[in-house]
Amino acid sequence: MVAIRTENLTKIYIRKHLFSSKKTNALENLNLEIEDRKVFGLLGLNGSGKTTLLKLLVGLLFPTKGSVYIFEQKFPHLSLLSRIGYLPEFPCFLMYLTASEILHFYGKLYGLSTKEREKKVEETLDLVDLKENRNDRLADFSKGMLERIGMAQVLLHDPELLLLDEPTSGLDPLGIKKMRQTILRLKEEGKTILLSSHFVTEVERVCDQVGILHKGKLKRIIKMRGLKVSLEDLFTETVSEAV
């Protein structure tokens, strides 16, 4: 099955100033197909449109043109959102809540019953090693702990599709390793994962397929299995020839 399909997906940001407006073509005619049960890496320089694409896929942005299909259903569609877990680039929470309160709150938004929620919240807190901190306020959390709460809210409702925007940024080496293991384990469980990064080595280690995004255009799709040349070379070649 195709997990994500985009058709001519285009996003133009328009910044209105007093007398003029500035247009940024963040994404241009993107046609992408991502198989389910695969890990797909979006590789691109800063400002290449990775975050824009992920936000379009969760409905935080509306496409200027084109369309998105998720699990072969036209997006946006409310029920699809229950099947997606989204990790923003800079996860930001309601800081006055405790770890367990925020997860309960999110759980309620999926319509989970109290019993289900209690089970799920405990499970996910355990998964991200925050069981001891469950009653601490997020305001007192370190950056790394917040990242882990970020991952907890992704996993809370057991989504089939995970959209992770730079999941390893802000993590220490141990955290990065753990994230890699988590991603691989989720893939084993049959999840589809789309992650963005500008670290070639990270992407190389977990992805089945890599898409190179440059200045809003999908330049190349690379299958990692049986790749003879180094991904780094391919990447630098792609983004420099495109300049």
Added chain:
Amino acid sequence: MKKIFAIAEYTVKENIRHKVFYTILLFALVIIISSVLFSMLSGEEETRVILDIGLGAIEIFAFLSAIFAAVGLVLGEMENKSISLILTRPVRRFEYIWGRYSGILSISLFNILLMSSGLLFLLFIKGWSFDFRFLLAVTFIFLKVVIISALAILISLISTSPISSISMTFFLWVLGHVTDHLKYLNHVLLEEGVKITIFLKAIYYLLPNFQYLNIKDYIGYPNPLVGTTIFWQVAYSLAYASVATWLSVLVFSRKEF
């Protein structure tokens, strides 16, 4: 409905964990209590003065706490982007707005009830005999808050900074209390030969008419209120607030984060 309730619930939680919430309540109680002092100084009937100052304080502080909640929480959440973790879940945009709005109203209701009980207590100590219009006055303060909170949310969605939202809301609050002067203004302008009646009329009907809801002016005076007026006043407030809130939904539905 469940989701609206969940969002309302966490709005309340968020509010009661803020220091501002207690500061506002504390200030209100201090002023209400100090009204006793003023009542002793003035020559007028003691309970009358306590009543005037007390109801005035309740109104102002209910207004302040509603503004704080509407602008601080709604705009704050959009600015710090924590909203993106709510909207990427199966929550409709209208559920978010109505949830936030009902949360803010619950807090306001709680505030008003608390402050009024304080005031009632004081009045009883001073030997006041209960007048049911006190309840009406308090209800109408709440109705004003119902309207201004809806407007504050709408303004927060349109404007870009907390300062401009707060000043805009303040401005509307004040204007809403002097709408009748527009009629006078029209009269004066007509005499000068300026005809902008339609324009002024439009403003008159667009602005929230708080004067219409100023019941507290009537307590202690001969009662000009009858059931049907009260019915229309309530209907007016609810209609105004829901139109404003649906407008907020409309604006919010087009917003990107």
